[in-house]
Amino acid sequence: MDAANTAAINCLLTKSTNLTTLTPIWPQTRPQIFNLNFSTNPSNKNVSLLLTNCSTKPNVNRENAIDENLTVEPSSNSRTQKQAKPTSIQSLSSSHSLFSRGLVFDLGTRNSWDSLEIGSPVVKRYLSDDEERWYMWYHGRSGENPGFESIGLAVSSNGIHWERGGGAVKSGADVGLVMNCSKDWWAFDTQSIRPGEIVIMSSTKVRSNNAVYWLYYTGFSSENVEFSDKSLEISLKNPERAHIVGDNSNEIEGKSMILKSLPGLAMSQDGRHWARIEGEHHSGALFDVGSDGEWDSLFIASPQVVYHGSGDLRMYYHSFDAENGHFAVGIARSRDGMRWVKLGKILGGGANGAFDECGIVNPKVTRNKKNGTYLMVYECVASDGERSIGFAVSSDGLKQWKRVQDFPALKKSEENGWDCEGVGSPCLVQMDGELDEWRLYYRGIGQGGRTGIGLAISQGNELNNFQRWTGNRLVNLVLDDDEFNISLRAIETGSNS
Incomplete structure (x- = not known):
């Protein structure tokens, strides 16, 4: 991170008692266009991408706080970076998956940082006078180092067709890997990291064009929290990973596995290069788990x-x-976004036999822009471990939460679907316009544990009817009079059904 970014963040930290949210000024990147040159095989120019990161911990090498090596190996000393190919088309490793109902973002290509698993989508939409931009932060892991997770960024012009990168970002216009696990032995996030929320904030004493992205994320350490409850039929794991065939990175025979997790904060001026902000906990986390006997004494996850x-x-x-x-x-509640006071549990498991009998995870809360009420979308856990998506509402966003209905808003798909094993990690986006339309991004799990990110769209004003998006990709051929090249652009023309 350059000196200007660091100075803006330092200024914000010292003058952040009166925080305000700001409209983001996105980097003016455009959707990638593939030059066909009268060939049927579009290709991209190779770009060498490197990652630099800052740390606020004393005596830390700021230029190397995050290893550029895509293998995400804590003990690795390699400084060689693989070349990546940013692309706006999805992985072609599964010929049917590109057009599967609801799927809008597939696994990365072989040897990419997100080739084994993806999830935890945090999707943001921005409308300006001349363009529409979508950003999606998500977690991923590779087959080379399946025990570690990283955070990446993809961008889109419509929220459906996404540009991604197979390696780490370098400039403010790149896409791909943006944040790795910490390499500091004392840190809370040495094993895995997952995005929880992105908030763009500043204080009244900092100019709006110096607004900073605040990333709240889950950090997992290698510390195991042993827990065994034979009354539970589900397998309790943290982080919750798909049961990918041949992947034993999160298995302990005969036991449920919990890696201790805590909430963290990082800041950035471009959404790509991040500086960890040390919290009050000795590990750098924002706060600790509860005391013995309290409901959150095992771990803290999915801070939003x-x-x-x-x-x-x-x-x-x-x-x-x-x-x-x-x-x-x-x-939990805060005045400055860094020091938090817990207020307690607000929503737990459902009734016996309910689709969320064993509780809810990965909550995402959105304030309705039209009536000011709060909507919580969450991943439901049934007694047999099946995952679905449900909703709750509140007038003030505090403790008065009520479930919207006694059935899931979105369930797993039918047999052989790309998300036939479960759906979860939801993210809700409210669309502009007279109609009360919402987009629901989510992680889906299919056969063999293959994961992807899907999209469902609300039908009518009620949040109990979401249908998976389906659509076609049209090819728009444009003749370039100057260079006599033909360009290929993917255009959204589909509808939901």
């Missing part, structure tokens, strides 16, 4: 922050309530 007003930020997160035997969501 909503800006309610000046001096009032709310964080929603999930843990496992061992005493009651279910996953649950709690809330």
